Ligand code: HEM
């Protein structure tokens with residue numbers, strides 16, 4: 001048995017004022033939430049309307065809220081690190097603490113911020129965009145959400161109980177093996193990711209099924225909006241990539257738990273095996289998160305230029321080619337492993353090849369904008385700023401792909417600058433564009449543009465101020481994951497500038513929170529359901545859409561279905577036609593997804609501390625939940641015609 005004797009004395013993280021204040025903050029916020037819910041009699045509401053909901057729109061909103069909270073935590077981590085690095089020889093964070101923070105920052109930003117924010121957009125948009133009443137498996141969708149949520153909670157718990165992981169966001173062995181990481185931190189990492197990862201895999205399956213099977217009649221694949229295409233590509237990559245992650249982490253856990261020798265240094269183990277496996281998931285993962293951002297840009301560009309997207313087919317094929325190629329580039333993360341010239345050359349070429357379809361997409365966006373009547377609203381601003389950010393990030397990526405040159409750049413600040421440029425400039429800006437774009441559809445009001453402009457400029461200026469100096473620092477020899485440096489190295493001025501940039505981005509985030517709170521009260525209501533003069537079906541609905549989405553499933557005759565319909569229909573006639581409704585069947589809410597995820601959490605917590613009885617009890621609970629579900633025979637209910645009429649009338653959709 002590995003290190004089986006973790007006891008309660010290892011349990012609470014002690015001795016660090018930062019962590020004591022975090023303990024206090026967590027206890028206070030939990031208490032105040034409990035107090036508020038009880039005081040305002042909101043428990044029933046929370047349970048009925050949200051926790052047990054299988055409505056894709058509500059699940060999407062819950063994903064978004066959770067992801068924004070995680071963006072906050074990951075962002076605080078980033079600012080702590082940048083503060084420590086602002087000047088030489090600072091004592092703000094100790095070495096150990098710095099290691100923990102870059103580990104939690106990286107893990108949270110990718111797995112618990114980017115992924116759920118992406119799933120938020122999947123859920124909010126896809127069914128409405130393809131003319132469906134929900135996803136293919138609404139119950140499974142709720143399971144996915146709660147698995148993500150409790151996986152993230154388990155991971156975050158390590159901060160106050162047991163201690164954070166500190167072996168980097170990909171937990172390379174031998175460092176992550178018991179010999180070098182004896183505490184529970186790496187177990188939290190493994191179980192947090194495993195639990196949410198099962199949810200992600202299920203979401204991938206769910207959206208492939210939804211998109212292939214649930215499109216409105218007439219919406220052939222080649223008439224499908226590009227965002228839906230991007231979700232399909234990303235989901236296919238999820239289906240092939242996530243099982244690799246699950247297996248890899250399972251093997252690492254067996255090493256740690258049972259003293260096996262998959263990835264250690266002795267007994268025939270091979271740590272490079274782990275590095276290969278984790279990047280076989282890890283590289284596709286970055287395409288999983290960036291493809292939907294590409295989808296957002298395509299929607300936004302054509303809406304705000306009021307033109308059809310240029311090169312629709314090449315957009316679709318580029319995404320599919322990227323999905324395939326993304327599985328054949330993983331070795332570029334460790335050219336220095338010593339695989340030899342042939343292997344490195346192969347992976348250098350495949351990596352550079354991805355730039356071709358990506359370039360095609362960039363040119364298509366530019367050609368769509370060319371001679372368009374462009375409106376500069378928030379979603380468009382973020383889209384425009386994405387293009388230079390991603391082009392620079394992409395070009396430095398091609399530089400990193402030059403295998404011999406990578407011996408110089410590898411694990412330097414040049415790399416840090418590169419991947420933040422594509423992850424922030426591509427993924428985060430893309431999802432922001434999407435959130436600003438679809439916000440009125442979610443909530444029925446628009447976000448204030450003036451505060452949004454402040455947020456936009458702070459984020460964008462901060463972004464370049466933070467990361468441009470890091471390219472130079474990389475050339476000057478600064479390696480990643482160093483927690484401090486001396487005056488003699490000459491890195492001080494650029495690091496200081498970089499930290500200033502990080503805080504500007506932090507200010508941008510504060511403006512966004514302010515913008516949301518302000519707009520809840522003062523934001524312009526969206527009474528038409530189509531505030532941007534949109535082109536795709538989600539804009540044919542009232543905002544927010546009724547719980548059954550479409551009273552009548554639309555008939556699709558062309559690409560940009562809603563735009564075409566608007567061209568043919570006089571203003572007053574839109575949606576006001578007297579139609580004959582039929583009863584609608586919708587899935588019933590269920591508490592099982594939540595309960596099952598709680599049991600997963602208990603199981604993960606038990607195995608993290610090697611409390612096997614608790615772990616098994618948790619798994620038994622999961623089994624019971626599955627069993628309970630299989631005895632639920634009535635899983636749907638019917639909405640009668642009168643109710644549909646009433647709801648449609650209340651939204652002004654029946655004359
Ligand atoms: C918002 C502004 C951000 C700032 C100021 C920032 C800053 C940092 C810093 C200082 C490090 C540690 C560098 C080192 O010591 O090696 C780091 C690492 C990292 N960041 Fe960020 N970051 C930001 C956003 C993001 C986002 C949005 C993502 C992903 C979507 C991300 C993903 C990562 C990853 C994967 C690592 C590597 C962690 C590791 O070395 O294990 N960051 N970031």
Ligand SMILES: [Cu+2]
Nearest residue numbers: 283329330333
């Ligand atoms: Cu890669």
